[in-house]
Amino acid sequence: MTTMPLSTTPAEGLAGNGKAPYLDVRHLVKEFPVTKGAVLRRRIGSVHAVSDITFSVMPGETFGLVGESGCGKTTTGRMIVALEPPTSGSIVIAGEDIATMSSREVRPRRRHMQMMFQDPYASLDPRMRVSTILREPLAIQRVGTRQSQTDRVVELLNDVGLARAAMDRYPHEFSGGQRQRIGLARALALQPKLIVADEPVSALDVSIRSQILNLMNRLQEKYKLTYVIISHDLSVVKYMSDRIGVMYLGKMVEIGSGEDIYARPAHPYTSGLVSAIPIPDPDIERSKDADAPKGEIPSAINPPSGCRYRTRCPRAQSLCAEVEPPLRPFGPQHEAACHYPLRPPSEIAA
Amino acid sequence: MSNVLEIDDLKTHIRLSRSTVHAVDGISLHIAPGETLGLVGESGSGKSMTGMSIMKLLPPGGHIVEGSIKLNGRDVVPLSEKEMRVVRGEVVAVIFQDPMTSLNPTMTIGNQISEALSIHRDVNAAEARARTIEVLGLVGMPRPAERINDYPHMLSGGLRQRCMIAMALVCGPSLLIADEPTTALDVTIQSQILDVLDGLRRELHMAVLLITHDMGVIAGRADRVAVMYAGKIVEEADTSTLFKRMRHRYTEALVEAIPRLDQETSAELYSIPGLPPDLANPPSGCRFAARCRYDTEICHTDEPALVEHEPSHRYACHHPAGVGATPASAEAATV
Secondary structure, eight states: OOOOSSSSSOOTTTOOOOOOEEEEEEEEEEEEEEESSSSOOOOEEEEEEEEEEEEOOTOOOOEEEEEOOTSSSHHHHHHHHSSSSSSEEEEETTTGGGGGGGGHHHHHHHGGGGEOOOTTTTTOOSOOOOHHHEEEEEETTTOSSSSHHHHHHHHHHHHHTOOOGGGGGGGGGGHHHHHHHHHHHHTTOOSSSSSEEESSTTTTTTHHHHHHHHHHHHHHHHHHHTTEESSSOHHHHHHSSSEEEEETEEEEEEEEHHHHHHHHHSHHHHHHHHSSOOOOOOOHHTOOOOOOOOSOOOSSSSSSSSSSTTTTTTTTHHHHHHHHOEEEEEEEEEOOOOOSSSSSSSSSSO | OOOOOEEEEEEEEEEEEEEEEEEEEEEEEEEOOOOEEEOOOOOOSSSHHHHHHHHOOOOTTTTEEEEEEEEEEEEEETTOOHHHHHHHHHHHHOOOHHHHSOOOOTTTTHHHHHHHHHHHHHHOOHHHHHHHHHHHHTTTTTSSHHTOOOOOOGSSSHHHHHHHHHHHHOOOSSSEESSTTTSSSSSHHHHHHHHHHHHHHHHHHEEEEEESSSSSHHHHHEEEEEEETTTTEEEEEEEHHHHOOOOOOSHHHHHHTOOOSOOOOOOOOOOSSSSOOOOOOOOOSSGGGGGTOOOHHHHHHHHOOEEEEEEEEEOOOOTTTTTSSSOHHHHHOOO
């Protein structure tokens, strides 16, 4: 961890010894209504996409969010960049709670938080030239003159390793990796402090992924960016992140460093997730003792009572159905929410 | 025992309006009964086109130019479409990446599975139903007798993929082609599906061609591995040899470019520069040379042959990893 070039400040999130986090998410909840009928649209229930999650990210830190599809990681990311209003809870960015703001109040603050999307084929307008795509955020936020905007576009292309000639071309003329570079350049256009990257390399070929991951790390160092990286791929998240949050069915089940999550998981779900990930080494892969989780993720419309993982958990007992486990400390910066964890919790909160 | 699949010098081209893509460019492969061969490569490497050539289900413009594909000793290349229909399902079957687009949304899964059976076998409705339930049980579908009346949208992605496998298995093929069978699924479901495939291979002594881009999946599930790059097989060996002593510089680069969960990777990942070559105009020499750290002049002029340099280990590289001296130009390139 010592040579990690990613973070300029050590992660102090939970203990909070005087340094303010750049992003502070508290008791965040998002419920989507489930309706019936075309006209009256009676509300018959809710999808509990995100159910009371809390975490913070220090300036310059990379926080990874992992989990299976339907765990609420993407919804969390969209709320952080104000693309989705939360049902309740707070999202404090640089000291201001954007969750309670009106969209008019949020708008000038959007330039500080940007999003990078998964699919570089779907997230760039095919009818726009690259120069227009990159100028658009500047034009919307009324930043600079036309000439200074053009200069900025050239600078952005240079930052992401594309030639100046790319300006006059259309997205279809680029490969997937190059398009993801354009997506990153667009996210950087307004000089944001926080970038939420949702599955930034999942759509890319293996040999191209590392180009984008390395580029993201270099740009983080250059511009002192704070990253939230969302992915189902724990290997990618562990490589990029200082700390990782593991989500399951709308809940944060464990938070810790990459090593905590991989080598010292406390939550049975984390351990199951880790053992399900194939490692490119036949000796390790064929001698795995832990089992991957059985069954499938239950519906988020009627999530299980108590601990939401209990229906798939090999350690579940009756208490798990009755009482929802709170997050407890398992070491410095390491927390998990489990009644019967894989290792003993720390005595008192550090 | 003789091989289920033997491919010899297969060339599959795709004619486009102005050019011809050399999608598969002279590959040879074999798979024994009960064996899993992993075919690994990036998109455009020709791995899926190899699978589709075996099924003879090529896209418009696609055609086999040269070579033979023997299934249980019989060359399928000269067979007519009518003859192929018998081969598909009975001898070879395929499962694809996305189970939602491969299933018919208007038919129950039970009818879709027994449809294949009624085409290939002379069975009555009760027999077809019994066999369908049996096969669904084999692939680990919970309560198969009730589930046969479900439509695809009522099932999760993992259960849909189980249906696809059941459909592929119902006529008892000797070879199953699994083309990125778990890429659309979550990792926990991926390991369940791969367990199902592994179990079936062992129980039914079926040969499996596992096509994937994921080196981790290959490491855990394949007996042997063939690495494809730009229409060619560049390296082939049994799985533990390949991962312990990879020789081809492309294989080496590919593994170095992936972040590994079990290792502390604080340094930058190796990133392979550039893009794969355009297969309408394949370069002369080694196809990986333009992106390789260790290329010398010979790599750009002479194509390296795929030779069994070590027992059961074939590779096509002028400057293989761990053999002889590393070329001088490499020192400069890696700095």
